[in-house]
Amino acid sequence: MSPDERSQYQEMGGDIREILFSAQQIQDRIQALGDQITQDYRGKDLLVIGVLKGVTFFIADLLRAIHLPLEVDFLAVASYSAEARNQGLVRLVKDLETPINGRDVLFVEDMVDTGLTLNYLLRSLRMRQPASLQVCTLFNKPARRLIDTPIKYVGFDLPDLFVVGYGLDFRERYRNLPFVGILKAQALQKAGKNSAG
Ligand code: IMP
Ligand code: MG
Secondary structure (H helix, E strand, O other), X not given: OOHHHHHXXXXXHOOEEEEEEOHHHHHHHHHHXXXXXXXXXXXXXXXXXXXXXXXXXXXXXXXXXXXXXXXXXXXXXXXXXXXXXXXXXXXXXXXXXXXXXXXXXXXXXXXXXXXXXXXXXXXXXXXXXXXXXXXEEEEEOHHHOOOOOOOOEEXXXXXXXXXXXXXXXXXXXXXXXXXXXXXXXXXXXXXXXXXXX
């Protein structure tokens, strides 16, 4: 680590009140998920789909833990206002490049919270008639769920807490922390003052 990188890391780490999952704990869990997926998809035509951009950290590690031939593709959704999101309104801003009909699709998310985003995207994917469609999420908040959505592979269940790191952001920051933690109240306030939204 260069002196610049180190001071940036310390500055960001200083905004964290508590580390919930260390980089090592996250890696260990991902290896176990990868083993399970490798067993379940042996002999199948696996296409892994992720939603940009929070999932990029998780998917990069998960794909290397799956010891099978596979393809990967991405979608992106626009972030609407909180009210719009509460009604399940999600806009696709980048679609897949790969046709998925007849493929064994594993849909990968970083976090399932209310489940509204996932529900919307799964409906859209089902219309394209994949041979199978399952969901893998690194983090899951069952207590926050508004729509019941079946999730086959879950990394960690979380209580109703806002977390950052390992891809998860607060106003686009903290994604590059190697661990997952809870922000200090002062970091939330600081961001509130500096950010237009
Ligand atoms: P939902 O399941 O439709 O409510 O939304 C899931 C999305 O909300 C995730 O993909 C994240 O982008 C975001 N999100 C939910 N909870 C958290 C959190 O604790 N930290 C960071 N982002 C979160
Ligand atoms: Mg987000």
